Amino acid sequence: MRNKSFTAAFFSTCLVLFLFLTFPARAAEPVPGGACPTQYLIVTTGGPETTGIRNLMICNGSTWQQLTTWLANGYVGIKTATPAAPLHVNGEVIVGATTGISCGSTVTGGLRWSSASNTIEMCDGTSWQKIAASTCDNVPAGPVFADQTNLATSNLTNSNIVLVTGMDAACNATVGISGTGGSPQYRVCSDATCSSVDITWTTSNNSVAMQGKYIQLRATSSASVATAFTITASIGPVSSNWVMSTGMSGCTPEGTVCSDGTVYAGLSGASTPMYVTRCDAGQSWSGSACTGTRLTFCWNNCNTTGYVTTSTANTDGQTYTTTLITTDSDSVVGGTQQHIAAQYCADLSQDGHSDWYLPAQNELLTLYNNKTAIGNFVTSGSSYWSSSEGSNTGAWNRRFSDGNQSNLNKSSGLLARCTRR
Structure with missing residues (x-):
C-alpha cells in the first residue's frame, strides 16, 4: 500500500514538472503604443489583460497603432480608445451612393449619398430627405429714406418712418447704423407712427426679425452751414443712405442770394x-x-x-x-x-x-x-x-x-x- 502511494506521488510530481517545462507562461497581449516587430502586422487582442476591451491594431514598424476598439457595453470606436456612442468615429466618414434600400421605419436615421442631388440624405422613417442647413431670406427691399435739406444747424432731425419688406417672416437680420457725422441712431417700431417701439433709439447692432417692422433714423445736423451728413442704415446685407444737409444762412428757397454772394x-x-x-x-x-x-x-x-x-x-x-x-x-x-x-x-x-x-x-x-x-x-x-x-x-x-x-x-x-x- 505504501509503495502504491509513493508511486502515485512520484508520477504527479513528474507530470507537474513536465507541464511546467513544456508550456511556458502565457505572454502578455500587445497593447496600443507597445513595441511591435513587423510592419503591417495586424492583431486582435482581448483577454485577461484587457478585460471587457478588444482592439484591432496594426504595426507601423515600431509600435502598435489602434484601429478599432470594442467595449463590453457594445460601443465601437474607430481611431478612438474611448467610444462614447454605439459607433464613435474619430475622423471623417465617407458615405457611399445608395444601394437601393427603401426608406422605412427600420431604416430611420440611415444615411446615404445622393448623386442626383449631390448631397447626403437621411431616412426620416418614410422617405429620404436632404440634409441641409435651414435658411431664410434676410435680404429686404432697400428702405428709402427721404433726404432732408436746408436744415438748421445743430438740429436733431428724424427721418421718415420706413416699412421693411421683402424678407421671410421670423428671419433675423443684423440692423446697424453709421454715418459721416451727426451721431446717428435708429429705432425699430411695430407700426407706421412708431407709437409702439420694439427697440428704442440706439447705435448698437441688433439681430431682429425685421419683416413687417418699421425703422426710423435720427441724427444731429452739422454745426456748419451748407454741410451734408450721409447716414447709412443697414439691414442684413442691404444698406440705405439718408442725406441730411444744412442750408446757407438765410439762403432758401431756390434763387435766394446767400450771405456770401452766391x-x-x-x-x-x-x-x-x-x-x-x-x-x-x-x-x-x-x-x-x-x-x-x-x-x-x-x-x-x-x-x-x-x-x-x-x-x-x-x-x-x-x-x-x-x-x-x-x-x-x-x-x-x-x-x-x-x-x-x-x-x-x-x-x-x-x-x-x-x-x-x-x-x-x-x-x-x-x-x-x-x-x-x-x-x-x-x-x-x-x-x-x-x-x-x-x-x-x-x-x-x-x-x-x-x-x-x-x-x-x-x-x-x-x-x-x-x-x-
Missing part, C-alpha cells in the same frame, strides 16, 4: 445744397446787374481730331470736373491739353470760394428748372455745357430757352455757369 440753386446730384455764381462765366455782378461779356468755351481744347473718352456720367459734376482737368483732351498733340470749360470753373475764385465746378447733366437740369428764380441765364436759344460726356466726340448740353438737351461736338463753343456745394 445763389442757392437747389440740390446737387449728390443730394446736397448747390450754389451758383450770380452771372454766367465771363461776367460779374455790379450790384444791380450782370456786366461784362459772356464767354463761350469748347468742352475739350477745341480740337476736332484726337478725341479722348473721359467716361464722365450724369450726376456728380464736382467729381467729373476733377477728372476733366487732369485728363488730356487731345490724343494727337503732345502733353496734356485742357478741357477748357471745366478748367475755367476749376480755376474760378469768386465770392470767397475756389471750389467751383462745371455742373453735371442732371445738375444742369436743376439749374434749368430753377432758371427764373436763379436769374441771369440766356433764354433766347443759347446752350450751356455740362461736365457729362455723351460720346467720344460729344458732350451733353442744355438749351435754356426750351430745356432741350443734346450731345454736341466737344469743339463747339457754348456758355457755362459754374456751381459749388
Whole structure:
C-alpha cells in the first residue's frame, strides 16, 4: 500500500514538472503604443489583460497603432480608445451612393449619398430627405429714406418712418447704423407712427426679425452751414443712405442770394445744397446787374481730331470736373491739353470760394428748372455745357430757352455757369 502511494506521488510530481517545462507562461497581449516587430502586422487582442476591451491594431514598424476598439457595453470606436456612442468615429466618414434600400421605419436615421442631388440624405422613417442647413431670406427691399435739406444747424432731425419688406417672416437680420457725422441712431417700431417701439433709439447692432417692422433714423445736423451728413442704415446685407444737409444762412428757397454772394440753386446730384455764381462765366455782378461779356468755351481744347473718352456720367459734376482737368483732351498733340470749360470753373475764385465746378447733366437740369428764380441765364436759344460726356466726340448740353438737351461736338463753343456745394 505504501509503495502504491509513493508511486502515485512520484508520477504527479513528474507530470507537474513536465507541464511546467513544456508550456511556458502565457505572454502578455500587445497593447496600443507597445513595441511591435513587423510592419503591417495586424492583431486582435482581448483577454485577461484587457478585460471587457478588444482592439484591432496594426504595426507601423515600431509600435502598435489602434484601429478599432470594442467595449463590453457594445460601443465601437474607430481611431478612438474611448467610444462614447454605439459607433464613435474619430475622423471623417465617407458615405457611399445608395444601394437601393427603401426608406422605412427600420431604416430611420440611415444615411446615404445622393448623386442626383449631390448631397447626403437621411431616412426620416418614410422617405429620404436632404440634409441641409435651414435658411431664410434676410435680404429686404432697400428702405428709402427721404433726404432732408436746408436744415438748421445743430438740429436733431428724424427721418421718415420706413416699412421693411421683402424678407421671410421670423428671419433675423443684423440692423446697424453709421454715418459721416451727426451721431446717428435708429429705432425699430411695430407700426407706421412708431407709437409702439420694439427697440428704442440706439447705435448698437441688433439681430431682429425685421419683416413687417418699421425703422426710423435720427441724427444731429452739422454745426456748419451748407454741410451734408450721409447716414447709412443697414439691414442684413442691404444698406440705405439718408442725406441730411444744412442750408446757407438765410439762403432758401431756390434763387435766394446767400450771405456770401452766391445763389442757392437747389440740390446737387449728390443730394446736397448747390450754389451758383450770380452771372454766367465771363461776367460779374455790379450790384444791380450782370456786366461784362459772356464767354463761350469748347468742352475739350477745341480740337476736332484726337478725341479722348473721359467716361464722365450724369450726376456728380464736382467729381467729373476733377477728372476733366487732369485728363488730356487731345490724343494727337503732345502733353496734356485742357478741357477748357471745366478748367475755367476749376480755376474760378469768386465770392470767397475756389471750389467751383462745371455742373453735371442732371445738375444742369436743376439749374434749368430753377432758371427764373436763379436769374441771369440766356433764354433766347443759347446752350450751356455740362461736365457729362455723351460720346467720344460729344458732350451733353442744355438749351435754356426750351430745356432741350443734346450731345454736341466737344469743339463747339457754348456758355457755362459754374456751381459749388
